[in-house]
Amino acid sequence: MRTSILTAVNRHAWDRQARLALPGDRPMVPGRVEWTQYPGHGPGVELFGEVSGLTVAELGCGNGDNLAPLTVKDADCVGVDVAPGQISRARTRWGHLPIRFHCADARVFLARTRPLDICFSIFGAVGLCPPEQILPLISRHLRPGGRLIFSVPHPRWLGPRRAVMRLADGSWVPVARWTSGPQGWKAAVTASGLRCLRVDPIDTPAGDGICCLLVHAQKPGRSAVSDSPSDDCKTFQTRPNRPTARQATATRGGAMTGKTGHGNPSTSSAPRPATTTPGSPITPLQEGSHDV
Ligand SMILES: C[S@@+](CC[C@H](N)C(=O)[O-])C[C@H]1O[C@@H](n2cnc3c(N)ncnc32)[C@H](O)[C@@H]1O
Numbered sequence: 001m002r003t004s005i006l007t008a009v010n011r012h013a014w015d016r017q018a019r020l021a022l023p024g025d026r027p028m029v030p031g032r033v034e035w036t037q038y039p040g041h042g043p044g045v046e047l048f049g050e051v052s053g054l055t056v057a058e059l060g061c062g063n064g065d066n067l068a069p070l071t072v073k074d075a076d077c078v079g080v081d082v083a084p085g086q087i088s089r090a091r092t093r094w095g096h097l098p099i100r101f102h103c104a105d106a107r108v109f110l111a112r113t114r115p116l117d118i119c120f121s122i123f124g125a126v127g128l129c130p131p132e133q134i135l136p137l138i139s140r141h142l143r144p145g146g147r148l149i150f151s152v153p154h155p156r157w158l159g160p161r162r163a164v165m166r167l168a169d170g171s172w173v174p175v176a177r178w179t180s181g182p183q184g185w186k187a188a189v190t191a192s193g194l195r196c197l198r199v200d201p202i203d204t205p206a207g208d209g210i211c212c213l214l215v216h217a218q219k220p221g222r223s224a225v226s227d228s229p230s231d232d233c234k235t236f237q238t239r240p241n242r243p244t245a246r247q248a249t250a251t252r253g254g255a256m257t258g259k260t261g262h263g264n265p266s267t268s269s270a271p272r273p274a275t276t277t278p279g280s281p282i283t284p285l286q287e288g289s290h291d292v
Contacts (some may be wrong), residue, residue, distance in 0.1 A: 003130060006176035010128050011082045013165050013173040013223040018085030020168045030068035035122055035151045036212050041205050045102045051075035054117035059106040059185020064090030080109045110137040117143055123148040131178055135192035144221020147183055154210040155179040182213055189217045
């Protein structure tokens with residue numbers, strides 16, 4: 001299926017998701033960076049290292065909740081999302097903070113933007129676009145020494161949910177994902193010209209399997225971007241770290257049921273059950289387009 005159709009499929013899915021949540025949105029207080037499907041679980045903003053004065057772009061920013069904590073660290077923040085409803089949500093929640101939100105396909109944004117110090121994607125455009133398209137664009141538009149960090153659901157955790165997403169009104173919409181295990185992502189990152197620093201598998205809070213992969217990459221060369229804080233990254237918790245009441249209220253706003261769209265647990269510890277037969281085979285990256 002053609003890429004433009006798959007992009008339209010994803011835009012439609014996440015636009016509908018956003019429009020269902022939008023009436024409950026209001027200005028928020030920055031909370032925690034959530035790299036996993038489980039709020040309060042796994043690493044947080046420390047993964048970025050020192051970001052003061054650096055241009056940081058989130059590709060597939062959704063409601064913008066993961067960018068807000070970076071403004072507290074004085075990063076120059078840019079959020080990009082292909083779904084107009086998501087950008088409306090982000091502006092409603094974070095319009096009072098210095099974040100530039102753009103409604104665009106991440107590939108189009110990357111082709112036009114000035115050089116970036118850090119790109120990140122949390123279940124966002126990396127994993128929802130063909131990797132052979134988006135990764136080379138990121139590689140080209142990062143400054144020398146610039147970093148890419150992204151999280152993607154582990155294919156086994158997603159199971160059949162890789163092809164569909166359940167919305168708050170109970171309906172199901174198709175989505176197109178590109179999934180793989182650690183070796184597939186490492187190869188895709190390396191083929192784009194970036195150096196793959198490491199791929200960290202993250203356990204579920206219950207410890208019953210890997211929920212997502214956290215990929216760290218760097219553009220060869222030197223820059224102001226600090227090296228990946230690898231020691232911090234290796235010591236993050238793999239057990240639930242419950243958010244404070246303020247974080248829970250600030251980051252979720254009562255409008256979100258977990259990280260809807262990631263495969264979607266509705267609480268911090270229990271992923272939403274799959275409703276179709278579990279145990280789909282791992283999809284190689286290059287075959288992601290058969291998902292719809
Ligand atoms: C699962 S949501 C994640 C949102 C956010 N990163 C978070 O963690 O809450 C995926 C987001 O990626 C966006 N997206 C999908 N394909 C995209 C693309 N090609 N360019 C930009 N955004 C895209 C969707 O519209 C959606 O908002």
